[in-house]
Amino acid sequence: MKRLLILILIAFFPGISNAGPAKTADEIVAASDAVRNPGKPFSLSVSLLEYKEGSVQDKMLLTVYSKADQNSGQYRSLIRFIEPPRDENKLMLKNGNNLWFYDPESKSSVRLSQQQRLMGQASNGDVVTVNFHKDYKAKMENEETITDADRKQRKCYKLNMQALNETVTYYRIEYWVDMENDQPVKGKFYSESERLLKIAYYRGYREELGKIRPTEVIIIDGVDNKLVTKMNYSHYQFQKIPEDWFQKEYLPRFKGE
Numbered sequence: 001m002k003r004l005l006i007l008i009l010i011a012f013f014p015g016i017s018n019a020g021p022a023k024t025a026d027e028i029v030a031a032s033d034a035v036r037n038p039g040k041p042f043s044l045s046v047s048l049l050e051y052k053e054g055s056v057q058d059k060m061l062l063t064v065y066s067k068a069d070q071n072s073g074q075y076r077s078l079i080r081f082i083e084p085p086r087d088e089n090k091l092m093l094k095n096g097n098n099l100w101f102y103d104p105e106s107k108s109s110v111r112l113s114q115q116q117r118l119m120g121q122a123s124n125g126d127v128v129t130v131n132f133h134k135d136y137k138a139k140m141e142n143e144e145t146i147t148d149a150d151r152k153q154r155k156c157y158k159l160n161m162q163a164l165n166e167t168v169t170y171y172r173i174e175y176w177v178d179m180e181n182d183q184p185v186k187g188k189f190y191s192e193s194e195r196l197l198k199i200a201y202y203r204g205y206r207e208e209l210g211k212i213r214p215t216e217v218i219i220i221d222g223v224d225n226k227l228v229t230k231m232n233y234s235h236y237q238f239q240k241i242p243e244d245w246f247q248k249e250y251l252p253r254f255k256g257e
Helices: 001-014 016-019 025-036 250-252
Strands: 042-052 055-069 075-083 091-095 100-101 108-112 118-119 136-147 155-161 172-178 184-190 195-203 206-210 211-212 218-220 229-239
Touching: 025 136, 025 172, 025 184, 025 211, 042 118, 055 118, 091 250, 100 250, 136 172, 155 184, 184 206
Parallel strands: none
Antiparallel strands: 042 055, 042 229, 055 075, 075 091, 091 100, 100 108, 136 155, 155 172, 172 184, 184 195, 195 218, 206 211, 218 229
């Protein structure tokens, strides 16, 4: 009887035989997070280049150390400034919803917001490691074929992600994820007033730490598309990261590796 019912369903709905279990919007975002971020503690280098009308205006080099919190699953990040020389050895720490900046010259720690601009179109929250599915509630909008940063057509899920708390970098995100491989392709990031802040394209996919990951993010200003910032990721490595590194009180003693 069960087999007969299946045959009837297939006869009336031919595509049903190939249909797998549908993923929820939150599951799609979690899968794309796993593409962006390794599952174990790691470090990498992040270079930022700010462009205006195609000319480089400013640049910055950072080392990022990231480790997921065992309870929340959200990443904690310690960012060490490498270049320019005036910022060398300054630190930025994200632990939970708290973000701190430490200057070794003044030996003082200052509370920051993730929304605050770091350089060009990149905010503080753009350089720390985040799992979107922990900070946003996702809703499926539709399926769209869009053009990626390399002018290739990608069939994507289009998701609408709403912030779960006011401390995150963006109030709302429109997010496109490749339907075939869960790779993030594009994001549009909005303020609480629904102003488009920036558009980001994920590209430069290559194997890093056992998975094909994006190694470049192109960030375009939401008003003036001549203002562009590129973030490049390199020197990935799994790393044992002491718990002390994520304590604000430890920042004056941090010496690196």
